[in-house]
Amino acid sequence: MALVETSMNNTAPVLPPDLPQWDDAVCKAYQLQKVILESEQTRIKLFSSVALTKYFSTAPYFYDGGIQCINGMIPETVSKQLETLLQERQASYLLLKSRNEIQLDINRPVKIDSDYYTFLLDLSVGTDEVWNKCLKAKTRNQVRKAEKYNFNVKTGHTDLLHDFYKVISEAWRDLGTPTHSYDFYRLIIEKLKDNTKLMVIYYQGEPVSCALVLMIDNIIYHPYACSLKKVKSTCVNNLLYWELIKFACENKYNGFDMGRSRLGQGTFKYKESWGANPKRLYYTYILNNDSDMPSYDKLFYKLATNAWKFMPLALANKIGPSLIKNVL
Numbered sequence: 001m002a003l004v005e006t007s008m009n010n011t012a013p014v015l016p017p018d019l020p021q022w023d024d025a026v027c028k029a030y031q032l033q034k035v036i037l038e039s040e041q042t043r044i045k046l047f048s049s050v051a052l053t054k055y056f057s058t059a060p061y062f063y064d065g066g067i068q069c070i071n072g073m074i075p076e077t078v079s080k081q082l083e084t085l086l087q088e089r090q091a092s093y094l095l096l097k098s099r100n101e102i103q104l105d106i107n108r109p110v111k112i113d114s115d116y117y118t119f120l121l122d123l124s125v126g127t128d129e130v131w132n133k134c135l136k137a138k139t140r141n142q143v144r145k146a147e148k149y150n151f152n153v154k155t156g157h158t159d160l161l162h163d164f165y166k167v168i169s170e171a172w173r174d175l176g177t178p179t180h181s182y183d184f185y186r187l188i189i190e191k192l193k194d195n196t197k198l199m200v201i202y203y204q205g206e207p208v209s210c211a212l213v214l215m216i217d218n219i220i221y222h223p224y225a226c227s228l229k230k231v232k233s234t235c236v237n238n239l240l241y242w243e244l245i246k247f248a249c250e251n252k253y254n255g256f257d258m259g260r261s262r263l264g265q266g267t268f269k270y271k272e273s274w275g276a277n278p279k280r281l282y283y284t285y286i287l288n289n290d291s292d293m294p295s296y297d298k299l300f301y302k303l304a305t306n307a308w309k310f311m312p313l314a315l316a317n318k319i320g321p322s323l324i325k326n327v328l
Contacts, residue, residue: 012099014217016192017045017058017065025187026060029180030325037081042069044078046085046094049326056085057095057328061180062223063118063260064097064281072100072282079104082286092291095328096284106286111293113283117268119258119276127249134275139238146239151209152202153243157189160198163207167200169317171226176305178320185212185224199247201227201240209236211244219255220248241274 016022023045027034030049035056037044045066046056058066069075074082083106086094096102101112123130131140154160165182172179189196195216201209211225222244227237241258248256258276261268272278285293308316 012068013219015059015062015065016214016216016221016223017060017062018068019192019216021191021193021195022062022188023047025191026184029184029187030321032060032325032328035085037078037085039075039077042073042075042078044068044074044082044096047328048089048091049328054092055095055328056089056091057097059097060328061184062097063116064099067096067098067102072098072102074102074104076105079106082106083108086286086288090288092288093293094286096282096286098282098284099279101282102284104284104286109287109289111285111287113285113293114280115263116260116281116283117263117278118260118281119271119274120279121245121256121258121274121276122254123245123248123256124254127246130245130249130275136273136275139273142235142238143242146235149203149234149236151234151236151239153199153239154202155197155199155247157196157198158186160200160210161186161189163200163202164198164210164212167207167210167228168224168226169320170313171228173311173313173316173320174229174309175226176308178308178324179317180224180324181321184321188212197247199240199243201236201243203231203234203236209240211240213244213247215251215253218253219257220244220253221257221259223259225259 023034026032026047032047033050035046037046044058046058047060048056082094082104085091086108121130121134165185169179189198189212192214195214197213197215199211199213200207208231209227211222214221214223225240227240245256256276258271258274260281261271
């Protein structure tokens with residue numbers, strides 16, 4: 001049975017972090033603190049790492065969600081609750097991730113990062129229409145190129161988790177990014193049950209590309225997906241996207257949410273090449289008076305990313321979860 005709840009705002013999609021099963025999975029994986037602020041028509045779920053309580057965020061390990069309100073309006077009662085939480089917990093900031101611009105009245109500095117977008121591809125027209133009218137010619141050619149390699153595509157659940165983790169841990173290490181723990185992915189699959197799928201693509205018997213697929217409210221998401229660097233020239237990542245689109249259409253899902261990209265990034269243009277429409281995300285930071293928004297463009301983070309790429313995979317898998325769990 002699908003895990004679908006009704007949003008307070010009927011026009012808003014139900015996102016994975018809106019579900020209590022998502023909360024259960026991430027809190028059990030990383031022992032997060034969970035705080036719920038609410039009034040009659042508003043509900044905000046905020047999370048913080050027990051090990052690092054410097055800030056709270058909605059939608060942990062996802063690009064938006066966890067906020068139910070009408071047209072982005074946060075009433076005064078909940079605004080005061082936010083201010084109290086910031087003060088009592090001595091947090092540096094509270095981060096609200098939303099697809100609508102948040103409006104609130106609060107006696108604290110507020111800054112908004114609106115450089116991120118997610119991408120929505122309409123699948124209600126079917127695979128033929130998507131192939132012929134949405135995809136750019138270059139993208140179709142890259143899918144055709146990948147199909148010549150005779151990749152083997154499998155879908156499943158925890159039966160594919162070992163191969164999924166083998167791919168994502170290596171691919172994220174090569175990108176300079178710590179990966180989540182094996183149990184993190186396992187718990188998401190187990191808690192969300194029929195709303196999840198794993199897709200793994202194999203080349204000559206070895207897993208080389210993968211995605212953890214979430215199916216919520218007639219939309220599919222792939223928040224954790226990647227392909228190995230050593231097979232980049234085969235265009236297998238294009239094949240992964242096309243297989244996800246075919247899977248969604250065959251199972252009567254009407255949309256594909258392709259995930260977050262920052263304006264100007266290569267992934268932004270890549271997702272546009274599939275005919276997906278950008279949807280702006282609003283990251284609202286409620287700051288303590290002496291704090292500012294975090295910046296990952298500093299020299300320290302660039303050096304750390306470059307160093308991570310050369311770390312032995314076993315070591316990266318061991319210490320990575322203890323780092324990434326604090327990046328909510």
